[in-house]
Amino acid sequence: MPEKLCTTGEVAKIFGVSYAAVKKWAYSGKIKYIKTPGGKYRYPESEIKRLGEKAPKGRVAIYARVSSADQREDLERQKQRLVEYAKSKGYKLLSNVSFINLN
Numbered sequence: 371m372p373e374k375l376c377t378t379g380e381v382a383k384i385f386g387v388s389y390a391a392v393k394k395w396a397y398s399g400k401i402k403y404i405k406t407p408g409g410k411y412r413y414p415e416s417e418i419k420r421l422g423e424k425a426p427k428g429r430v431a432i433y434a435r436v437s438s439a440d441q442r443e444d445l446e447r448q449k450q451r452l453v454e455y456a457k458s459k460g461y462k463l464l465s466n467v468s469f470i471n472l473n
Contacts, residue, residue: 375404375412384418430461 376384381392381401395401396411401421403411434448456463 374415376415376418378411378413381413381418385421430456430463432456432463 378389378392378396382389385392392401392413393411396403396413401413402417403413406412432449432452434445434452436442436445436448453463
């Protein structure tokens, strides 16, 4: 039985990245692909499994807020949890994270 082939969009959804990111991976050789006679890119399921957790992760921004200045401790706790979560998933935070006080 032939191996299942995935579209660029399917691969993007699996890894939580953009369509363009998957194309960049293909162009740079990070993921192997098959080009159909119509010029479409297809990615073997074995390649997707091979990439697994080694797939490049994107950068993220985090957002936390509270409704009053009295909740400052909650805000600090939210920020810390969000940063820890992003790092545990392998994401890089966008440059210097800024926190703005709107009160």
